[in-house]
Amino acid sequence: MKLLIADDDPQLVRALRITLAAHGYDVVAAPDGAAAITAAAQTHPDIILLDLGMPRLDGIEVIHALRGWTNAPIIVVSGRTGSADKVEALDAGADDYVTKPFQIDELLARLRALSRRSVPTGGEATVSFGDVVVDLSAKAVTRDGERVHLTPTEWRMLEHLSRHPGVLVTRQELLKEIWGSEQVSDSGYLRLYMSQLRRKLEREPGSPAHLLTESGMGYRLVL
Known part of the structure; x- marks a missing residue:
């Protein structure tokens, strides 16, 4: 490389x-x-x-x-x-x-x-962290083999992080990805949805090991 x-x-x-x-x-x-x-x-x-x-x-x-x-x-x-x-x-x-x-x-x-940030777009594209598997082609999430229900907004947030594992994703980038505009004002929505994702996917939501916050900048998914 x-x-x-x-x-x-x-x-x-x-x-x-x-x-x-x-x-x-x-x-x-x-x-x-x-x-x-x-x-x-x-x-x-x-x-x-x-x-x-x-x-x-x-x-x-x-x-x-x-x-x-x-x-x-x-x-x-x-x-x-x-x-x-x-x-x-x-x-x-x-x-x-x-x-x-x-x-x-x-x-x-x-x-x-x-x-490795570019995830393949074929039918087998999956990202795993902890006991969670994110199937990007089927738009499905399982934890310990059990299907996890995510709202459409939670899915879009997790999908974008999963397509860029290990990479810092800025708040502006996520706002544009989820709501389609960089002009959307973040009034706590991202923190709310991240909190919900951690509650559903992290073993210890209060001390997350995978869905991390980079203070003042954005979020990072650590595999």
Whole structure:
């Protein structure tokens, strides 16, 4: 799998190149925003790791440019820890956000999640977590082998999360997916439906292991 690292920190790039290559990734590096766009166009990476604070186009500008022609997953790897920075990057089209400094095991887990995020659309498409099986083709959910009744809205929310396992799904994305407009105001509906899903699907709804909230940003389904 080809991976593009866009970061102006040569030591970090060198360390990541060695580690990720050892895990089977074919790594390409770019030292600034403009070079990142050129490298992406030339090499067509499967996943992109992108810093926000780069010379010659910052990360947000790079995301906008890339999203004009590629759907390759983008993980922002940045020292900016503010919620506003995270939301801006995710709204621009990033798929996930990792804050520096980070543990390499966490980054590898995020990469694995993104590499399998596209669920096959054939008749056997299923996603499993805990004792729950989500059949995307039959639009059915079972828990311990027993059918679970979901409302249409609960299903749409779970279906979207199931099609992007391990990936942070923003509140704006879910609002658009469920109600068809980014302009819909979230007045607690998402929290309500997530609470209902946890009650039906989690062993401990108060301490969920799979349907997780990313504070201030959105939700993530962990398999």
